Amino acid sequence: MPVSDQAFVTLATNDVYCQGALVLGQSLRDHRATRRLVVLVTPQVSNLLRVILSRVFDEIIEVNLIDSVDYIHLAFLKRPELGVTLTKLHCWTLTHYSKCVFLDADTLVLSNIDELFSRRELSAAPDPGWPDCFNSGVFVFQPSLETHGLLLQHATDHGSFDGADQGLLNSFFSNWSTADIQKHLPFIYNLSSNTAYTYSPAFKQFGSSAKVVHFLGSSKPWNYKYDPQTGSVLEEGSGSVSQHQTSFLNLWWGIYHRSILPLYENIRHEDEQT
Ligand code: UDP
Ligand code: MN
Numbered sequence: 438m439p440v441s442d443q444a445f446v447t448l449a450t451n452d453v454y455c456q457g458a459l460v461l462g463q464s465l466r467d468h469r470a471t472r473r474l475v476v477l478v479t480p481q482v483s484n485l486l487r488v489i490l491s492r493v494f495d496e497i498i499e500v501n502l503i504d505s506v507d508y509i510h511l512a513f514l515k516r517p518e519l520g521v522t523l524t525k526l527h528c529w530t531l532t533h534y535s536k537c538v539f540l541d542a543d544t545l546v547l548s549n550i551d552e553l554f555s556r557r558e559l560s561a562a563p564d565p566g567w568p569d570c571f572n573s574g575v576f577v578f579q580p581s582l583e584t585h586g587l588l589l590q591h592a593t594d595h596g597s598f599d600g601a602d603q604g605l606l607n608s609f610f611s612n613w614s615t616a617d618i619q620k621h622l623p624f625i626y627n628l629s630s631n632t633a634y635t636y637s638p639a640f641k642q643f644g645s646s647a648k649v650v651h652f653l654g655s656s657k658p659w660n661y662k663y664d665p666q667t668g669s670v671l672e673e674g675s676g677s678v679s680q681h682q683t684s685f686l687n688l689w690w691g692i693y694h695r696s697i698l699p700l701y702e703n704i705r706h707e708d709e710q711t
Pocket of ligand 1: 448449450525541544652653655
């Protein structure tokens with residue numbers, strides 16, 4: 438029985454990140470997610486991508502921070518560098534849902550993760566670079582205009598120690614690392630594809646139970662070239678891509694080829710018929 442007052446939420450501020458959102462959304466569908474799929478977009482996202490997103494997501498919500506309510510406008514004027522950060526915070530305004538799971542557009546779901554909805558705000562997995570901080574690529578939250586306002590206030594008053602949403606969210610939910618172990622999601626819900634390598638025996642032991650992979654860092658799956666004939670990404674130059682990272686990249690591209698590219702084709706045919 439689908440639960441309609443809970444949702445998986447992601448964000449794309451441009452057509453490039455939409456490619457990630459599409460694969461993420463499709464991966465949730467492939468694993469029979471029982472909650473609504475929501476994508477937040479900004480005005481920069483093209484009409485074509487909105488149409489394609491609508492084939493995968495239940496709801497596309499445009500967030501236009503610059504001309505939304507006054508207090509956001511104010512936050513922007515004082516801290517223009519926090520642009521994308523403040524956009525992510527907009528997920529707290531989805532008050533037609535009682536609880537949501539936010540996933541970065543550069544994540545990929547490998548199995549059903551509906552059980553995350555039994556967790557409370559703010560649940561997240563440790564950041565591989567500094568495990569007393571949580572990584573903000575995957576988190577459970579409860580939409581609330583009050584919390585949203587407090588977060589923006591926090592942003593204007595204190596900024597963000599890393600210039601992004603993760604620093605801000607960690608200083609706002611500052612007792613995450615000590616207060617409640619239930620709010621520590623297992624690492625398998627936000628497995629960084631590139632850092633698992635630093636503790637490879639653990640990866641050998643636990644990697645196969647990964648449920649969400651996060652392609653964090655500067656090289657995103659859509660930056661690679663893919664050969665559909667061999668079903669694998671082409672490794673040019675970089676050289677440092679590990680075996681398991683390659684297999685996650687291949688998974689991402691497999692979904693892109695099998696399920697996302699055909700959507701573009703379908704829309705082209707529909708256009709030709711009208
Ligand atoms: N994002 C976006 N447009 C951007 C940058 C980021 O839509 O230009 C969104 C997207 O959902 C992305 C998230 O913000 O997954 C966090 O950024 P990113 O994943 O690039 O950061 P990382 O996880 O590598 O630190
Ligand atoms: Mn990310």
